[in-house]
Amino acid sequence: MNQEVFAKKRDYLLLLPSLIPLLLLFVYPLLKGFVMTFQQPETAGLTLANYVEFFTNSNYYDTIWRTLYLVVPASIIELFIAFGITYFIREKMRGGGIIAGLTIFPLTLGSIIVDMAVIAFFKPTGWFNTTLINMGLIDEPFTLVYNYAGAFIALVILGTAFIASNLVGMMGTIDPNLERAARTLGASRWVTFKRVFWPLIRSNVLTVFALNLIMQIGVYSTAVIVGNPASETRTFVVVAFEEAMRNFNYNMANTVAIVMGITQLLVLSIVFAIRKRGYIGSASTFK
Amino acid sequence: MKAEKSFPELEKEDGQTVQGNINRKPLRNSRKGLFLQKGYKTSSWALILLFLTIVLGMTIAVVLSAFGEEWYGTFLPQGYTIEWFIKAWQAYEVGEYFKITMGIVLTATVISLVLSIPTVYILARRDFPFKQALISFFQLPFTLPDLLYAIPVASIFYSIGLAETIPGLIIVNLIVGIPFSVFILLPYMESLDPRLEYAATSLGATKFKLFQRIVLPQVVPGITASAINIFIRMFNTFTIILLISGPKTQTLNVMVFSVLQGSGSQPPAMLNSLALTLMIPLLFFSFLSLWVSSFTQRRLGK
Structure with missing residues (x-):
């Protein structure tokens, strides 16, 4: 029933007000959080130490x-x-x-x-x-x-x-x-x-x-x-x-x-x- | 199997299972069938009574304890008073936290509605590639466990100084608010008939008239109802607020939780009345949402 019109370029702009906050507040932290698990608080490099600690410490x-x-x-x-x-x-x-x-x-x-x-x-x-x-x-x-x-x-x-x-x-x-x-x-x-x-x-x-x-x-x-x-x-x-x-x-x-x-x-x-x-x-x- | 044995002449005839089921028909009238049916009814009622007794019993117990004067060893409290509520509200500044919470949640509700309405309009009225994928993306934040993004958000907010501030709390509420308002406004927008807009335009309505006379009256009831739902949802946001809240900047339920977690020495009646305080705003908004929906239904004559 609803006649859907194909989106024009201008229409995509209207998606941004809700997409940008979500990318910043949700997607970026999610990815950063995943990377964080491979890091130690002080040092920089990537390591599996957190997971090793998790599965060896009762x-x-x-x-x-x-x-x-x-x-x-x-x-x-x-x-x-x-x-x-x-x-x-x-x-x-x-x-x-x-x-x-x-x-x-x-x-x-x-x-x-x-x-x-x-x-x-x-x-x-x-x-x-x-x-x-x-x-x-x-x-x-x-x-x-x-x-x-x-x-x-x-x-x-x-x-x-x-x-x-x-x-x-x-x-x-x-x-x-x-x-x-x-x-x-x-x-x-x-x-x-x-x-x-x-x-x-x-x-x-x-x-x-x-x-x-x-x-x-x-x-x-x-x-x-x-x-x-x-x-x-x-x-x-x-x-x-x-x-x-x-x-x-x-x-x-x-x-x-x-x-x-x-x-x-x-x-x-x-x-x-x-x-x-x-x-x-x-x-x-x-x- | 036993039921079939009582009808040996039927059992001989059939080889198939389907036939076998038909032959079990007399079971309902047999003594064993009645017994089984009675047993099913009795055990169902027992289950219902047990569960509802516990639910009602614990609800009444916590309410009586919050309103009771002295309650130890007796079946009912010695007397009733609202002193515990007054004490709890004064000791933990409930009014202050209530104001903070209302401020945060109201602002966040308005911001998420403003940010999501254009998106919802496009999602409902336009077609483009990966539209379904985008809609599923908007549902992701409340299908994933919130801990997965809450911890990194907290660490980011602490490093840029937004944690333990009111703007910080408003911003994190948007993670819940935007996806949720897209989710509940989308079916509503889709149900609006665009032909009304075409008709109005063809009859010569200006853009402003169109918005004022056609779009707005259709949209307002839906947005009001959605706003109340978003508000209730945010009122219950817990995990992420707990992670970034400071001593003076936290919402009501996080404050209540922190008190309950840390104080074994307080009288239980006072803690119970503090917990029951959480009910008041939610009850109020539930009634408000019922009232709004019945009001708009009356107005629209649906």
């Missing part, structure tokens, strides 16, 4: 394992909770909208408030522990804050909200007639899910899963506020910030950032390799 290379150990199990659990809830409320039922809204609600709170809320609820004198003690289930309160568990819980709550917010829309785009057809042809609920619904939504679910996973690999404020950034939740970003803000070693900080970026790319490629082995395409036929 203080650094442990962050890979620590981050993945925190984030990967959390995102798998998030996917199950979010998928379970959104799939269940997909059928017309009373209160479905409220459930969806409350599941997504932590996203509006933001990471810092969710972290403080997790502390308020799960601390030894918080409602979670006092309820369990009053019910007589446990004698000693669980230590669920300022450690791995605290960061894990906060991540799960935020991640579930993020995945659910995307899934609600995606499930809406799948034509219910396809499932109805399967059901009238005699397929059971489970077979309909396995053979009709899941193959249609699979690629979208994996995309959201991957997005959420790479977002959570960059976890920082949660790891610092509810976690234990000195040991258990010493993630990539914690170490990168420590190098940049405490030691002013931007070269090492950026090396950590680059390793984090590569880890995210690897994770992304694994998820997309899985995604490729199934149907990718529209699910809203005959609408």
Whole structure:
């Protein structure tokens, strides 16, 4: 409908006001940052010393394992909770909208408030522990804050909200007639899910899963506020910030950032390799 | 498999899987099918209740703690007060940081809109080689992890003296603001019908009239809504501000984060009320954006 006119030379000038700031503030730092990882703070020449340091000093290379150990199990659990809830409320039922809204609600709170809320609820004198003690289930309160568990819980709550917010829309785009057809042809609920619904939504679910996973690999404020950034939740970003803000070693900080970026790319490629082995395409036929 | 066994005469007939599925139809009415369905329903409700209890419980807990007087060992606080908010706001000069943040974010929003609107217009109305590549380039800054450019930007800004200054903070917000405003304004611009402009020109409208009567009324609601979104987005910018902020030049959420990170000795109620302060501007702008969109919809009669 929109009749597009081929650009004249003068038109390209109008692209410059937004392109120049981005080139200066984004592209140049990105390239400079990459070069920085091959330099030392004082000397000039190019060297691999930062990477050698990263992969030989356990203080650094442990962050890979620590981050993945925190984030990967959390995102798998998030996917199950979010998928379970959104799939269940997909059928017309009373209160479905409220459930969806409350599941997504932590996203509006933001990471810092969710972290403080997790502390308020799960601390030894918080409602979670006092309820369990009053019910007589446990004698000693669980230590669920300022450690791995605290960061894990906060991540799960935020991640579930993020995945659910995307899934609600995606499930809406799948034509219910396809499932109805399967059901009238005699397929059971489970077979309909396995053979009709899941193959249609699979690629979208994996995309959201991957997005959420790479977002959570960059976890920082949660790891610092509810976690234990000195040991258990010493993630990539914690170490990168420590190098940049405490030691002013931007070269090492950026090396950590680059390793984090590569880890995210690897994770992304694994998820997309899985995604490729199934149907990718529209699910809203005959609408 | 077990379900098929209850219908042995059907199982004999079919060799194919598809046929097998049809034969499972009576499962819904069988006892096992009902049991499975009940189990699915119960476990789904259990999952929903567990998750929502935690979400609601922790939200209420943090709000009560921020408004509670003394809360130790009892189920509910002894009494309610807003003293913690007043204390937190005075101790950490929330008003001052709020003003700084608003100034930075408002300026950066206006600058990014001004810089990106010409680009968006060209992207929506003209065709040129590598247009798609350029559009993807504009999305790069918020798809890449921000740490990758934030650290070099911080090191550059420290070496040229822009770090820990207000202009520096405004400039770094543009890295978020320009791509984001291109991203949300582009679909909007594309949806405007250029034939209205052709019609106006053919009916003899001057350039100024065209802009005043045709372009502007169409564009203003979209730009207002986008501005609020860009504003909220910038309000939440965190990583890069944290890296280049100084003690007196930081935004509200970076200040709150620094306080929460460093002070174990403060009463938790005060820290909770400080964290909840972050909600106020965001709630305000969410309502504002809802109001603007409903207002413009009423005006345009859509």
